[in-house]
Amino acid sequence: MQGRLIVFEGVEGCGKTTQIARSQTWLLESGLLAQLKTQSQISHLVVTREPGGTELCQAIRQLLLHPTGQEAMQNRTELLLYAADRSQHVAGFLKPQLAKGALVLCDRFTDSTIAYQGYGRRLDRNLIDQLNQIATDGLTSDLTLWLDVAVEVGLMRAKQRGTGDRIEQATLDFHQRVQQGFTELAQAHPQRIVRIDASRSEEQVFKDIQAAIQHHLKRWQAA
Numbered sequence: 269m270q271g272r273l274i275v276f277e278g279v280e281g282c283g284k285t286t287q288i289a290r291s292q293t294w295l296l297e298s299g300l301l302a303q304l305k306t307q308s309q310i311s312h313l314v315v316t317r318e319p320g321g322t323e324l325c326q327a328i329r330q331l332l333l334h335p336t337g338q339e340a341m342q343n344r345t346e347l348l349l350y351a352a353d354r355s356q357h358v359a360g361f362l363k364p365q366l367a368k369g370a371l372v373l374c375d376r377f378t379d380s381t382i383a384y385q386g387y388g389r390r391l392d393r394n395l396i397d398q399l400n401q402i403a404t405d406g407l408t409s410d411l412t413l414w415l416d417v418a419v420e421v422g423l424m425r426a427k428q429r430g431t432g433d434r435i436e437q438a439t440l441d442f443h444q445r446v447q448q449g450f451t452e453l454a455q456a457h458p459q460r461i462v463r464i465d466a467s468r469s470e471e472q473v474f475k476d477i478q479a480a481i482q483h484h485l486k487r488w489q490a491a
Contacts (some may be wrong), residue, residue, distance in 0.1 A: 269284060270366070270369065271310070271311075271350050271365060271367065271368065271369050271370040271371065271372060271412050272310070272366075272371050272372070272410045272411070272488060273362065273366060273372045273374060273402060273407070273408075273409045273411075274371070274373050274374070274376075274409065274410065274411045274412075274413065274481065274484075275323075275374045275375075275376070275377040275409040275411070275412045275413070276288050276373070276374070276375055276376070276381070276412075276413050276415065277376060277377070277380060277383075277412055277413055277414050277415070277450060277461075278416065278422070278424050278450065279412070279417065279418065279419055279422045279423075279443055279446055279447050279450065280414070280423055280426045280432075280435065280436045280443065281417070281421070281422030281423055281424065281425035281427075282372035282415035282417045282422050282424035282466045283415055283466050283473060284375050284376070284399070284408030284415055285418070285472065286383045286470060287413075287470075287473060287477055288315060288373050288375055288405065289472060290470075290474050290477075291334070291373055291474075291477060291481065292313065292315050292373060293419075294474075294478065295313055295371070295481075296313065300312055300482075300485075301371070303407060304371070304485070307446070307489065309485075309489055310347045310368070310369055310370070311368055311369030311370060312368070312370050312371070312373045313370065313371045313372075313373070314321075314365050314370050314371075314372050314373070315372075315373045315374075315375075315377060316357070316361060316362070316372060316373070316374050316375070317374065317375035318350075318353060318354060318357055318374065318375065318377060318380070319333075319349075319350060319353040319354075319357075319376075320334055320353070321341050321353075321357040321361050321362075321374075322356055322357055322360050322361050323359050324356050328349055328352060328353040329353065329354075330348050330352065331349060331356070332346065332353075332434070332435075333384075333433035333434050333435060334433060334434065335434065336433070338440045341434070342384070343389040343391055344391065346385065346389070347381070347385045347389070347391055347395075347396065347399065348399070349369060350381055350385065351381075351399040351400070351402070351403045351472065352403075353440075354377075354378070354381075354400070354403035354404060355402070355403040358403060358404050358405060358407055359405065362374070363405070363407060366407075374409075375410070377409055378404060378408070378409075379399045379412060379414075379450065379453050381396055381399075381400060382396055382397075382400075382449055382453060383447075383449030383453065384446050384449070385452045386449060387445045387446055387448055387449030387452075388438070388442045388443070388445045388446040388449065390445070408460070409460060410460075410484070410488070411460065411462065411481070412457075412460055412461045412462070413462055413477055413480060413481075414450055414453075414454050414461050414462065414463050415464050415466035415473065416450070416451075416454075416463050416464060416465060416466055416467075417466040417467050418447075418467065419440065419443045419446075419447050420440075421446050421467060423436070423443060429433045432450055449481075462480045464476050464477060464480070
């Protein structure tokens, strides 16, 4: 039995957390997960995130998003901390779960590092690719759902949640570069990345997510 990794990506305020929760509830309550279990396609469902997917990763998440003190975090330090979080997450959680046949819903993965640290921070892409390869040990998503929303809209949504984290507080130019990164990644990997128009209502967005997940589950069953 082979597990599957579904990743949710996008800029700040795109609705990932909400849509992952809705997807989890739908898969559990619709009977679809039970059907997949019966067909020996999937054993169970888990939800996780990056950064912060394990106990150790939670500490790294705190350093990245809510650091204490006045010392500014260097861009390469940020990149290396994300790589450390991913290495721990992949080896300690993702690969063991996938080996057990889990359907994994993950909030962010390698595309976020390329978009945020590559395009946003303008760090060397070759360096990022090397670090991602080391951290993932070759693991890639089976499906990435890119929740595409205008940066200004996403930041306004994020601001309504309260005080933003260190990444959310970055400049508008930074977030626009991140958005360009996701756009180019989607164009380069259409077989893996599905664009979801996240500017619409929560319900409309969820319907497209349902359709994308169902389509790929059928493809995986037929493989």
